[in-house]
Amino acid sequence: EPEVTQTPSHQVTQMGQEVILRCVPISNHLYFYWYRQILGQKVEFLVSFYNNEISEKSEIFDDQFSVERPDGSNFTLKIRSTKLEDSAMYFCASRWAGLANNEQFFGPGTRLTVL
Amino acid sequence: AQSVTQLDSQVPVFEEAPVELRCNYSSSVSVYLFWYVQYPNQGLQLLLKYLSGSTLVESINGFEAEFNKSQTSFHLRKPSVHISDTAEYFCAVSEGNTPLVFGKGTRLSVIA
Structure with a gap:
């Protein structure tokens, strides 16, 4: 079964450093x-991306x-210059453009720790 | 704006007992409703969803949820829980193609 993958699973960085979190969405999702x-808090939306924007x-x-x-x-x-408050679990999700029901498939997450 | 309220942050329950996890939402238009489950150290997995049609939806592992438009609720139930059901459960809502809005989650702890 196709799945969303994310790397790394855990990233530790110093405050002010740049980090890049990577995701491989399901192949036919857009x-x-x-x-x-x-x-300890709820999952919050950051950004959605479609058609290269x-x-x-x-x-x-x-x-x-x-x-x-x-x-x-x-x-x-x-994240260009990380702050302590950026410490969180970051989830990537993807969905097929043809689905009107907005069913999103989530990756396992990257835990970012900013020291 | 949409919002989701999960009233119970933690629900302890004995194995084989029934459980209900409550979810209420607010939205001004028609919505799609979801329950996601997060097992320890894992990502979010879709448990079940309401899109349209029958207000009662079921998952493959015995959970069910009922969409109640008048009460703006989408409570999750299971008649008999198992130790393996221990997890965090998130209710989420979207309006068509909008991003998902999640509740704060309910931690279900099943006690042997």
């Missing part, structure tokens, strides 16, 4: 998403964040 979950973003997704689909398979989230 909508891509990043969500995050701060420890951002289709929607939340207020969390400020200028420190960017997304990219550098090739036909990867979907990345970059």
Whole structure:
């Protein structure tokens, strides 16, 4: 069964450093998403991406964040200068464009720890 | 704006007992409703979904949820839980193609 994969599973970085979180969506999916979950809190939407551009973003997704689909398979989230409050689990999700029901398939997540 | 309320942050229950995890939502339009499950150290897995049609939806592992439009609820139930059901359960809502809005989650702990 196809699945969304994410690397690394755990990333530790120093405050102020840049990090890139990687995701490989399901191959025939066309909508891509990043969500995050701060420890003990709910899952929050960051950004959605379709047709090589951002289709929607939340207020969390400020200028420190960017997304990219550098090739036909990867979907990345970059945080330019990490802050302590960026420590969270980051989930990638994807869905097929033909589905009107918005069923999103989630990856296992990357736990980001900012020291 | 959409929102989801999961009233119970933790629900302990004995094995083979029934359980109900509550979810209420607010939305001004028609919605799609989802329950996701997160096992320890794993990602989010779709448990079941309501899109349209029958208000009662079921999962393959015995969970069911009922969409109640008048009460804006989508409570999750299981008549007899198993130790392996121990996990975090998230209710989520979307309006068509909008991003998912999640509740804070309910941690279900099944006690032997």
